[in-house]
Amino acid sequence: MEKEIILTNEGLNELKEELSNLINVIRPQVIEELVEARAQGDLSENADYDAARNRQAEVEARIKEVEGMLSKVKIIDDGGKKSSEVKVGNSVTFSNAKTKKDMTIKIVGAIEADPFENKISNESPLAKAMLGRSVGDTMEVRELKEPYKITIKEIK
CATH class of the missing domain: 1.10.287.180 (Transcription elongation factor, GreA/GreB, N-terminal domain)
Structure with a gap:
């Protein structure tokens, strides 16, 4: 397939x-x-x-x-309505525990991914860590170099 x-x-x-x-x-x-x-x-x-x-x-x-x-x-439905859990098409604001900074990204398919527009692939480690999670959840993102923790602040 x-x-x-x-x-x-x-x-x-x-x-x-x-x-x-x-x-x-x-x-x-x-x-x-x-x-x-x-x-x-x-x-x-x-x-x-x-x-x-x-x-x-x-x-x-x-x-x-x-x-x-x-x-x-x-x-994918990217209608802009609030969602209770992170799905492809959502914009997600999260806080990085290490840098203490908030960032907003949009999770899209690999073809649409553009880091200069804060659009990340659903196949990226960051997106994989967020998918299915809810506001307030803290999770570890496993990158090649060093894992880091993030907390989801908002899902749109």
Whole structure:
């Protein structure tokens, strides 16, 4: 059985937009580049033609990859309502016992994870420690270096 790809509605829309852009904008541009490169004559020593063919292969591979992902998508409810326990799609505020700082992260599927936007993968050690827990729970996060304790303050 193929692994499900977990996405929020926002992530699904982004993936659909990327596919649409690849098919309707990028693919025609690459085809135009191929036509222009072919018009230059001898294809055996035509660097522009080789580059356009490589770009076409990359675009077609990405289209197939995105289509494959979309066929395995499982949408998670990220409706913004309060939850009693941490699930994928929740934003969680927690306190780190070591640093004494609070932080808020959103738990998303691996494809949507972006640490610069505080979106972490449901497969990360931090998310795994939080999933199924409630406000007030303290748990240990087992990282490669050194485990640390966190306490959940809020779940949205």
